[in-house]
Amino acid sequence: MIDSMEQTDAKFNILAELSLPPDYDEVQIYKDFNETFLASEAGRRVLKLLFNWSSLTRMNILPYPVCSHTLAMCEGKRTLGIKIWETLTNEPKPENKPEQQTTRPEPPAQPTMRSDLDGND
Numbered sequence: 001m002i003d004s005m006e007q008t009d010a011k012f013n014i015l016a017e018l019s020l021p022p023d024y025d026e027v028q029i030y031k032d033f034n035e036t037f038l039a040s041e042a043g044r045r046v047l048k049l050l051f052n053w054s055s056l057t058r059m060n061i062l063p064y065p066v067c068s069h070t071l072a073m074c075e076g077k078r079t080l081g082i083k084i085w086e087t088l089t090n091e092p093k094p095e096n097k098p099e100q101q102t103t104r105p106e107p108p109a110q111p112t113m114r115s116d117l118d119g120n121d
Contacts, residue, residue, distance in 0.1 A: 026092040033087045047084075054081025 003011070037047040051057045054077045062070060 025095060027094050029087060030091050033084070037084075037088060047088075050084060051081055054078050054084075056081035056085065 035043075037043045048057075055074060056078060060074050060078075062074065
């Protein structure tokens with residue numbers, strides 16, 4: 001059964017009203033993706049479906065001659081699938097925020113003169 005126009009509008013309005021918190025960083029995104037897609041059987045099924053839709057788990061056979069619009073659409077779907085996979089599998093390192101830093105980093109060592117290395121004065 002297809003949603004009524006009112007149901008579709010209500011779902012769209014929920015999405016339109018969502019906002020991301022200002023401190024939503026890559027670490028939290030990684031955690032959210034893993035919790036959403038890997039923590040439950042339903043999440044894994046949805047992930048598999050998204051990968052199928054993006055042709056990430058199967059080969060796309062395009063008709064010859066290839067239409068540039070079809071190719072662009074297929075590549076766009078595939079790019080989204082790759083982005084989801086990268087987000088799920090690449091755990092970012094936590095950022096060192098300035099308020100958490102307790103010591104000042106050492107400045108890089110100054111390069112030495114070539115004559116210092118040769119022992120010629």
